């Protein structure tokens with residue numbers, strides 16, 4: 001089964017900018033894996049997006065294969081879903097150009113991710129960093145996507161994607177499906193930084209203690225949770241405002257064990273933070289250990305990963321072409337293919 005089946009289409013992707021964090025997994029990849037049952041899924045390794053920040057070429061190539069192996073290790077099944085590399089399908093950049101003529105500067109200036117990244121990379125505030133959300137809109141609209149499972153940090157980009165699609169359709173007729181974001185409401189749509197729990201857990205945090213990586217060794221995971229910042233109140237209750245560190249640990253424990261928030265509160269009632277930290281570390285280790293061992297196996301066969309990406313790109317190109325033919329036609333551009 002591929003994304004050309006009659007099931008509704010899911011599209012999502014992650015940047016090959018180093019290993020994934022627990023946030024990437026809980027906020028996005030885990031949902032992708034589940035969605036394969038009921039949707040025709042397309043999962044992209046978005047290397048063009050990664051280029052908006054200067055990358056070491058060798059490291060980038062390495063990261064691309066590692067991320068592909070991680071997709072598989074997490075449970076993305078290439079027999080069911082399309083897995084491909086964004087730069088292998090030139091229609092992404094092509095459609096991004098067309099869509100950039102329907103996107104206003106003011107809309108892009110409002111994007112909080114651009115503001116954050118411009119702050120982080122002051123030496124290289126390039127034009128692509130600014131137009132990043134247009135490329136993201138192209139990724140999604142190219143495949144007539146129904147649903148886009150992402151973490152909360154991508155919400156604004158999804159809203160822009162919808163606005164651009166609606167604007168384009170308003171001018172030229174129903175060329176694009178207007179996609180729905182799928183953002184969890186279970187507290188892990190934004191897994192927090194373990195050291196500064198008011199922020200999201202991010203690959204780019206300065207302290208390694210701030211983030212759990214999917215391939216961290218069990219001991220490292222225990223250490224990171226033990227050192228997680230909490231507060232001095234000393235009660236385990238769910239209060240995101242006054243106890244963001246504790247709320248984050250509870251959310252992670254729930255997501256890792258499948259328990260509800262109420263169950264978490266009764267499980268940890270009258271306990272100290274140390275127990276919450278240890279049990280969360282153990283639950284995360286139980287979740288990540290099988291992924292880590294599958295990854296080590298998959299990542300050793302680069303030939304197979306390369307082949308898989310090429311096959312995925314072929315499938316993606318075939319679908320993308322249908323949308324591109326329509327876009328060219330409504331814009332008044334003569335056909336590019338027979």
Ligand code: TYM
Pocket residue numbers: 011012013014015016023024025026027028029046049135136139140148149150151152153154188189190191192200201202
């Ligand atoms: P990226 O690579 O930053 O992250 C991949 C996915 O992980 C989610 N995520 C989180 N979820 C919960 N808690 C966190 N702390 C956390 N950190 C990251 C992100 O929301 C994302 O879903 N621009 C996108 C990639 C992209 C894309 C697309 C996604 C490009 N084109 C089209 C969907 C559709 C990004 O940089 O994700």
